[in-house]
Each structure stands twice: as structure tokens, then as C-alpha cells.
Amino acid sequence: MKKTFSILSIFTLLIFSGLYINSCGSREDTVNCFPNNPINVSLNLNLPGYNALNYDNGWIYVNEQQSGSRGLIVVRVGDSFKVYDRNAPHICPDTNTTLEVKDNIAILCPKDNTKWILRTGQPESGSKTSLPPKTYPYNYDPMTKVLNIYY
Template sequence: MKKTFSIISFSILLTFSFLSINSCNTREDTVSCFPNSPISVNLNLNLAAYNNLNYVGQPVYIDEQQSGTRGLIVVRVQDSPASFKVYDRNAPHLCPESNTTLEIKDNISIVCPKDNATWILITGQPTAVSSVPPKTYFWNYDAATKNLNIYN
């Protein structure tokens, strides 16, 4: 009887350990299965492709080398001093799938097409479905040259 109980206990413990390692439980800022990739992007806001970033509330998709697994959303949130938000396009609350790439809607919100989770574009604050904000990255802006460096 003791041996059977030990085997059953061990099996249950092993099963729960496996589930907790491979599940998408939330951690501080994203699900545990969120991809970790290097972010190192330099944007010259003098170029036409990034002109929107010279204005508050005008987002730009960044899909260059070293801009994450699915790219970034960048938006200027303040003029003086210049301030930006840089969001990863992977949904922060779901394990990555083909339909979990975040999209901008009406230049006021970010939406996950899979479950319609939404966030405020300027702040990243969740408004529906998810309580986790989009993953953000560090940035440094040189106003004299209009160069925006994004990194993690």
C-alpha cells in the first residue's frame, strides 16, 4: 500500500511540475512563453518612413532586423521633451500563434486579433480582456539629430 501511494504521489508531482514548466502562466510583464529576442534599432526621424514619429499619437510599425520576432509599434507620446512608447507586437498575454500579432486600430488603440484584447496606444494601459500591458522597450532620443535608438 505504501509503495503504491508513493508511486501515485510521485506521478502527480511529476505531472504538475511538467505542466507548470510548459504552461503560459503570467509573470511580471508577459506570459512565460513570450519570445526573447534582441532589440537594437536606430531610426532617423528625418526619413519619410519615420516622419509620423515627429508627431504625438502617430504610430509606426517597425519591421527591421533586430526588431523582435514580429516587429515593434512605436509612437510619440509627448512633444517636449520628446517621449516615446515602444511596444513589442507579440501579444503579452498569449503564447505566440499566427493570429496573436498586435495591430493598431484607429490610431488610438492596440488590438490582439485572436481575442480582441485592447490597450490604449499612448499609455499601453489594458482596456479589455487582458490585464497585462504590452511589453515595452528602452529608447534614447537625440533631438539634435532626430535619431531614436531602441534597445532591450
């Protein structure tokens, strides 16, 4: 009876440990509980709402359909762009983990005040994580000024 109880206890402990690790452990680029939503956004930079993206260091929030669970942050970096997910990459999502742009130079997680450099996505010194915000690929046609973001 004691062997059965011990084996059952160990088995139960392993199951719950595995569930905890899988629900919020680290993956390569985000925590495992990071939402995995389809991204399929097309931005016409000729339109006034996207004008900031025509200039270096310009940025916008994108909250359109198929822009993830909390939207995107799109930043113009020279002739290219950075497209960040607004979910914090290092914490399971809750009511206070939506990333925000701070002072036009940093990305901030309001939950724990972790900051990343807006242009590069690198964590600032003293950050609580080494994970950068999740980024997405894009295609940009400079002739039509259409930016397509996908995942």
C-alpha cells in the same frame, strides 16, 4: 507496490504540472512563453519612412532585423515615445496573437479582441488581461532625430 505506484504517480503529476506552469504561466510583465529576442534598432526620424514619429500620436510598425520575433509598435507621445512588442503579453504566441494598431487609438490582439490604449498601453475596460503590452527602453537624440531602441 501500491506505495511505489502512488509516489511515482504523484511525482509524474508534479513534473507535468510544473512544465505546464513554466511554459505558459504569468511573469511580472508577460506570460512565461513570451519570446525573449534581442532588440537593437536605430531609427533616423529624418527619413521618410519614420516621418510619422515626428508628430504627437504618430506611430509606425518596425519590422527590421533585431526588432523582436514579430516586430515593434513605436508611438510618439508628446516629447517621448512608447515602444511596444507586437507579441500579445497575455497569451502564448500562435498564428493570431500579433498585436495591431486599431483606428489610430488602440492596440488590438486579434486572437481574443483584447485592447489597450495606444498612448499609454493601459488595458481598455473589459480586457481579458491586466497586463500591458511589453515595452522597451530607448534613447532619443532630438538634435540628430535618431531613436535607439534596445533590450
